[in-house]
Each structure stands twice: as structure tokens, then as C-alpha cells.
Amino acid sequence: GEDVEQSLFLSVREGDSSVINCTYTDSSSTYLYWYKQEPGAGLQLLTYIFSNMDMKQDQRLTVLLNKKDKHLSLRIADTQTGDSAIYFCAERMDSSYKLIFGSGTRLLVRP
Amino acid sequence: DSGVTQTPKHLITATGQRVTLRCSPRSGDLSVYWYQQSLDQGLQFLIQYYNGEERAKGNILERFSAQQFPDLHSELNLSSLELGDSALYFCASSPGEDEQYFGPGTRLTVT
Numbered sequence: 001g002e003d004v005e006q007s008l009f010l011s012v013r014e015g016d017s018s019v020i021n022c023t024y025t026d027s028s029s030t031y032l033y034w035y036k037q038e039p040g041a042g043l044q045l046l047t048y049i050f051s052n053m054d055m056k057q058d059q060r061l062t063v064l065l066n067k068k069d070k071h072l073s074l075r076i077a078d079t080q081t082g083d084s085a086i087y088f089c090a091e092r093m094d095s096s097y098k099l100i101f102g103s104g105t106r107l108l109v110r111p
Numbered sequence: 112d113s114g115v116t117q118t119p120k121h122l123i124t125a126t127g128q129r130v131t132l133r134c135s136p137r138s139g140d141l142s143v144y145w146y147q148q149s150l151d152q153g154l155q156f157l158i159q160y161y162n163g164e165e166r167a168k169g170n171i172l173e174r175f176s177a178q179q180f181p182d183l184h185s186e187l188n189l190s191s192l193e194l195g196d197s198a199l200y201f202c203a204s205s206p207g208e209d210e211q212y213f214g215p216g217t218r219l220t221v222t
Contacts, residue, residue, distance in 0.1 A: 031208075031209055033211075035213070041215065042113065042115075042201060042213045042214055042215040042216050043154075043201065043203075043213040044113070044213070045113075045210060045211070045212060045213070048209065048210065050209075088154065090154075096167055097142070097144070097159055097166065097167055097205075097208065098144070098156035098159065098167055098169050099144075099146075099154075099156060099211060100156070101153060101154035101155075102153075103153050104153070104154075
């Protein structure tokens, strides 16, 4: 089945690292994505990883994929107050172009 | 700014009415996707068009329809509106199979 799960809330102190976790159920997922949504705004594509990769790094962002456990994480280094937003994990199956989204993790960065 | 534009930004209408939401994809992108974001259902895929043809269909109600025109812009038509149709409607476009870039959304309020 198609299901993507995320924890609802994460609070970190400015300057610390944030780790947002996501689990998915469909082993045929080909791409996994992280999107950021700020209040009143659309979804901003942060990064994505192809299913044959274990890790992808892009500046302060590190994505780790454990395909065996169907677990995806997004690490934000040196978290800033501007990183406060809702982060969505999404998967795309090989057979379809649609994205299946998790419910989003609200990240609060405390000064 | 993702390069995807959506109009209008906000729409308030009454139950039973019909509205049209418009999306212009990024220059050169042939694929357009529509998603609905509501508090109770989260982000749900509605429909995808590729170069004018319907490619994939998700949880789209029969009261809803969409099309993609020769200039690649797309319209989502919502008819016989109900209170439960109040949501944010996002359009996304993609250059290929991996990335999807989202527009700022249209917030629909049905009263």
C-alpha cells in the first residue's frame, strides 16, 4: 500500500542539527523527496534521492536512505530560525508519476 | 520562486457554485500536476497532464475536471462546490520524471 509517515513536531535550538524522519511502505518507490512549506506559502523542493542511493548531501542538508527499513531522514546542520517550517517527505513509485506525501513535520527553531 | 504561477491566489465562493483555477507551468515543462491540501486529508494528488494528455488520475472527485491547453497552461474546474472542498490547491510542473516544482497555491474557501 501507499503510506508515508512522519512525526508531527520537532523543536531544536538555533545552531543545533535537526533530524526529521520519515517511513514509507512501498518498496517500489523510485524517488524520495523532501519539501519545505513556510506559512502561507507553497511547497519548496529541498532535495530528493534516487532509491539506489544511500546518502545525498547538499550544503547544510543531508538525506539518508535505508531502503531495507524503508526509512528516510533529513538532517539540517546548523539549524537557523529561518528553517522553521513544515517539512514534507514524499515518495514516487516507479509505476506512477504522482507523489505520495506524509503529513508533514513542523520544525520549530528556538533562538 | 519556483517559476510555476497560479491564479487566483484566494477564492471565496458559495456552495453549489463552480470555479476555475489556473496554472502556468515553468517554461519548458510539459507535465502539470494538481494536488489538494486540506487539514483532514493532507496533501493528495488529483491528476496529471503531459503535453495536453491526461497521464495519471488520483483521488479526484467526479465534480472536478482538468485540462491542459496547447500552450501548456492547465485549468482545474471544480463544480457543485461543497464546504469540504475548501482547501489549498497546488499545481506543480516537472521537466522530466524526477523533480516536481510547486506553485504558490490557490486557497479556496467555500461558504
